Amino acid sequence: MASLLTGNWNYPTAIRFGAGRIRELPDACKAAGLRRPLLVTDPGLAKLSMISDAMLGLRKAGLEVALFSDVKPNPVAGNVESGVKVLRAGKHDGVIAWGGGSGIDTAKAIAFMAGQARPMWDFEDIGDWWTRANPVGIYPSVAVPTTAGTGSETGRASVITDEATHTKKVIFHPRMMPSVVIADPELTVGLPPTLTAGTGMDAFIHCLEAYCAPGYHPYAEGIAVEGMRLVKDNLVRAVDNGRDVEARSHMLAASQMGSTAFQKGLGAIHSLSHPVGAVLDTHHGLTNAVAMPYVLQFNRPAIDDKIQRLSRWLGLHNPTFDGFMEWTLDFRRRVGIPHSLAELGVKESHLDKFAEMAAVDPTAGGNPVKAGVPEMRRMYEAALAGRL
Template sequence: MTEYLNETVFTWGATPLKFGAGAVDEIGWDLAKLGAQRVLIITDPGVAATGLPSRVADAAKAGGLTVDIFDRVHVEPTDDSIRDAIAYAGESTWDGFIGVGGGSAIDTAKAVNLYTTHPADLYDYVNKPIGEGLAPPAPLKPLVAVPTTAGTGSETTPVCVMDFLELQVKSGISHPYLRPDLAVIDPLLTLSMPPEVTAASGMDVLCHALESYTARPFHSFARHTPETRVAYNGSNPISDAWTEQALTLLARSFRKAVLNGGDLEARTDMMLAATFAGMGFGNAGVHIPHACAYPIAGRVREYRPGNYPQDVALVPHGESVSLTAPAAFRFTFPTDPGKHLHAADILDPRGADTTRDERERLPQVLTSLMRDIGIPNGLSGVGYTAHDVRPLVEGTMQQQRLLAVTPRTATEEDIEAVLTESLENW
């Protein structure tokens, strides 16, 4: 066998999907094909209030299935809320699950599927260093993901994220078995999404696309064996193609979807963008903005964004990733100026946001968009001060799985500089 020092191979996986207006009405047929007869729908109270999960249940029942709905998912799931969902599901026997909602509901459905199929202590499958990082022993039951936000791409990823309340840190589980068996992506389900959720979840899509596009290239890693090759390969020609398409759709429709939620064409573009970006980052990986987002969300004190549940303080995932994005792309610019400038050109094709300093072009395009759609102004906008930077650095440095695909080594000092620059973005 030829000996290579550097990686020459990348992998690319995706969930089979059904896309389009009305796609969800066929879910009974799809579930029966997957061999599921008794299914549990997993959703959160806000999504339940829109009536969408009942509509999915009716469509599944029309296919002859027995269906129940669990609607207590916590928005931004916590270890406690995941345990609650697992306990509920464990009271009966299910042969399939449907996650209906944003990333919170779909991630909870992934965890419920994992822990009811292969029971274990919650920490057993959680990524190191928070958990034991054990691999599930065998594949799981059928899981269908029905996203109602255009955001996380959780419907196509092998990842589930949760907040460990006492540790004040977000972490997750990452294994190919977690990837849903089918994503039913119906843009009509996003028409009821409030502007704040549209803005935050759309920024998640944008950061997925930009981070995976600028990630460390797969061929710069040391050669893996088939057993050690990780899900996050680094940027590669296939993920680049998907992320460029996602950026084009975002340029056309992101502002429109926030300003006029009833614009079905814009909503369809956003759903496609989320799917394409998911296909990119789910294989290439994400880096600094996502690594910083975990402690930014985990250490929140008082911030309560409009149109999110008001019972607890939270920084929505999409906001937490976008707050450091301008500074992060300023930091990564020297690794591949061409890609950073190309991304800025796709997002701002008329060059409305022009600057003579090439390094500032992408940060400027981002801050202009964030201002227009109502994203808070940097870390200070969600209640952090300069005193918080040190603990945020420590939390970020724990996310080595993500930092590994940063295109240049990010030391503690570098992350401190990114977070300090991000206290105010404009």
């Protein structure tokens, strides 16, 4: 069955999907115009044979590749600045973005900033700030995901932490999207169960928030619904048996569907999660998964009908809002997600500051129910206590 899960896709970018397709990386680089790529990944992956094997294959194909791995789990501006210096010093002509969300976000930001004269925060995803960029100065990239979660490989933005303010900021430009993606599920096989669960829940939440976001975008909603079904049917399998390549394939597709769908918008799950990750350095997908039910409960007046419809599409036994919530809580338990933010190290003393940060997070505007500082704090209080 797994051998049938293959294809060449062009939505939203060129995707070479299927087990074993990492061998096409040299050809993908050449297709993107790269001859001297800088491979950007995180320190953990940099030590693995998949990286050394890939670099050997690239060199055999005549590509002059170098490695950069100064990337934090929640990447910071300093990581991007260091990478830009290495890219320029080595006269590289683009990047290979290899890893989970942190590695790929950092790589995309490096490629974006390589030819810019303005500071990175001038391109934050606010209004039309992206038009400040010099498009000629944006270097091409090829993405190789090793997790099924953020879907950064099919996204047009990077989330980078501003160390000065301890806030996560979104850097956006349409040309930040990688030219080619090598989506090989075999590269995700080594991901441990906890990270498989956290990243998989991130994919589900990207789809869920996109589906619930206000506005008319039926394309995004259709993709989001199928993405959630794929997670529902395959995440437990991938957590229980990390070598299940079929389940890994479906999860990798769901991840990319999430990042495609959230062009419609995100919401308060991400708004609550971002401050926690920026200050306490928690895993993004895991933090999203903890926050999810408390935001769903807050949003219920605006999404009750949509959640009932979604529950029918997902084939839930009790296709109501309460039935969806019951399934959500059970699903989280099944893959080992904590129930409260207290279990991630959040304390009462954090809440005032976190609520202020959440209210101005770029994702807050996509929430179905308007949420300012008081509302964000109320959701934090519920999530801290584990109270629904």
